[in-house]
Amino acid sequence: SQQGEEDPQALSIQEGENATMNCSYKTSINNLQWYRQNSGRGLVHLILIRSNEREKHSGRLRVTLDTSKKSSSLLITASRAADTASYFCATAAGRDDKIIFGKGTRLHILP
Amino acid sequence: NAGVTQTPKFRVLKTGQSMTLLCAQDMNHEYMYWYRQDPGMGLRLIHYSVGEGTTAKGEVPDGYNVSRLKKQNFLLGLESAAPSQTSVYFCASRRRPGVDSNQPQHFGDGTRLSIL
Numbered sequence: 001s002q003q004g005e006e007d008p009q010a011l012s013i014q015e016g017e018n019a020t021m022n023c024s025y026k027t028s029i030n031n032l033q034w035y036r037q038n039s040g041r042g043l044v045h046l047i048l049i050r051s052n053e054r055e056k057h058s059g060r061l062r063v064t065l066d067t068s069k070k071s072s073s074l075l076i077t078a079s080r081a082a083d084t085a086s087y088f089c090a091t092a093a094g095r096d097d098k099i100i101f102g103k104g105t106r107l108h109i110l111p
Numbered sequence: 112n113a114g115v116t117q118t119p120k121f122r123v124l125k126t127g128q129s130m131t132l133l134c135a136q137d138m139n140h141e142y143m144y145w146y147r148q149d150p151g152m153g154l155r156l157i158h159y160s161v162g163e164g165t166t167a168k169g170e171v172p173d174g175y176n177v178s179r180l181k182k183q184n185f186l187l188g189l190e191s192a193a194p195s196q197t198s199v200y201f202c203a204s205r206r207r208p209g210v211d212s213n214q215p216q217h218f219g220d221g222t223r224l225s226i227l
Binding site: 030033035040041042043044045048088090092096097098099100101102103104 | 115142144146151152153154155156159161167169170201203208214215216217218219220221
């Protein structure tokens, strides 16, 4: 079964607004990663947060991690039309750092 | 620097046929992965490899075999294709996790496979 579960499954917001996506997982992890996928393309890595970190920033992206609740959130500030894509969380766990993906959130930025 | 290259990009097979998908990476990465992506299911791990000559099962390994004879290549085989294997297949690679485990995956653009 998949480790991560994103919420919501789909999100539509106006350009300029902030978009927040959540990810919950089931077991202990080494780190949690967020990826983006444009239609018809492979996944692109956005940001990685380690299990001992609580918050991380990269440009307009802000990721939080709460290991006690086994959850993470991805915030995209000041959204742009080009942010329209699917976003996936992935957890790395175990000795092999095996990576398991969630089902993703489809984000649509309205002009 | 090509990154991760998957061949072919598209393929249509008949039930029962066999084929091999090729993944090549030029980043000298130790770890390689094969995923399948179906609508509403996200990415599911089929098999992975932590080094040349080693492979391991992922979440959905049945019906697939893999080989990692060379560090830069990871092959995914379908011995007898079934309609349930119609999917988009993605390969990924990454460096071996270090002390800081700060190693993201790099993905290819996928292979779209249809089984009739």
